[in-house]
Amino acid sequence: MRDHVGPVLTVIAAILAVWYGAAVWMNAAWTQQQAARAGTTVSLSEILADTMQQDRPRLPAPHQVAVELWETTAEKKVTSKRSLVYHGWITLSATLLGFAIGTGLGMLLAVGIVHSRAMDMSVMPWAIASQTIPILAIAPMIIVVLNSVGVSGLLPKAIISAYLSFFPVVVGMVKGLRSPDVAQLDLLRTYNASRAQMFWRLRLPASLPYLFTSLKVGIAASLVGAIVGELPTGAVAGLGARLLAGSYYGQTVQIWSALIGAAVLAGLLVGLIGLVQRVTLRRMGLAR
């Protein structure tokens, strides 16, 4: 563990250095324009200082984002509409619901595809085609169509989220269910095992390592889906709404803090699945 601290800190330091450098470079123009408009001249040190603290910088400096993050999480009540935790929770609930739907659907489709040649040939191409459509194009249609039949709020976002997350689950699970080799299937045939027995005793356990890998991809995709689903709803609530509102009003600090909030959330979710994966596989005797 100690061996990792050095490299990790070095990478973080490098990112911060590039970020600060880019902030100075991108924000300096505005400082100079303001000075020119006021008819004054600014020294280099004044430019440097100003680029770190503009209200609407092109690229906010890291500490501005950090302060915004602190103020909108720790210092606001979680019920406040200005709290990032409040918006994060709204996105998270849609993400989790969508992930559950997507995973369930994905697993069902995978089982069908593995057991039925007809489903393999008819469903798989559509699953692949579904992922070639840009989600940004289809998300507003899903929202509008569902809205017109009276479904609004959490569910439409969750469906967009499920739309993105079912695919990695299908692909990974199909691969996992097909992972037992011919000899292992032949062995079960010599016991005269039924297809159900083959599934529960061999295919399903063999597929779990593949499934967990897919779930990690799937939950990140779910989060993206939920955020995208929040964009066409008119920026009411959620991390997506924070992004959209931030861009309406040029609140770059708010955009960046919402982005970082989303990234942290994604990291936590993927980490959580990794934890479940480790515990499950260890209990199954698959981890060494």
Place this chain on the structure above:
Amino acid sequence: MLSAEEIDGFRDEGASPVTPPDGPVIDARGLELVFQTNDGPVHALNDVNLQISKGDFVSFIGPSGCGKTTLLRAIAALETPTDGQLMVNGMTPDAARRSRAYGYVFQAAGLYPWRTIAANVKLPLEIMGFDKAEQERRAADVLRLVDLEGFERKYPWQLSGGMQQRASIARALAFDADILLMDEPFGALDEIVRDHLNEQLLKLWERTEKTIAFVTHSIPEAVYLSTRIVVMSPRPGRITDVIDSPLPRERPLDIRDTPEFLAVAHRVREGLRAGHAYD
């Protein structure tokens, strides 16, 4: 996960272990098996005639492509002959499979990595619907038979290759089939482990009085283990020689240095060479 009906259905189909008192346990007459491949038909078995009696230890030896594994798989109803007659315990291979006539040991141990050794051995018992207590008892019995007591709770990766293969033999023995079909079970193991396992297999055969059909590449292994050696050759896969071993049933490892042993080994080698002469 078996429903009561499934268990009953299974028992109805296969509970009566029908072994004809006299006739051969495995009886092949004019057996043909042709695989249709993209390169045209492949004649895997050509006019195979063979009778194996109860308690025999029969080895099938020959170069790759001679059909020895295909013959074993046909006996196990994993391949369907295209012509001729094949009976196992007086039934069709498929009926024999349903009546649990044989245990099959593959070249790879094929233990489930997510199951302990004991749970792996219980796999066929679970599928066949034995009750829990009976599963425990049988698993303990067969693990003792292959000298794996004390490893019940270990996972396969914690065992050496030889021990894994012993566990897979225990799994094949667990439901007490009369016939053991073994497809190069020790092919992937080193010589020292193989010698040891050969010795153990002979003891096991003596104690259990099973009929064993054993596929191998190794002449010493075939001669050491078998009461009968079936020499096969490829293109088309066929039997070229059947040797009744003059060696006694009691076989210490150093029997392999006796003139009788060497004479049988020589005949096998000659048979293999003759089968190869034309290509």
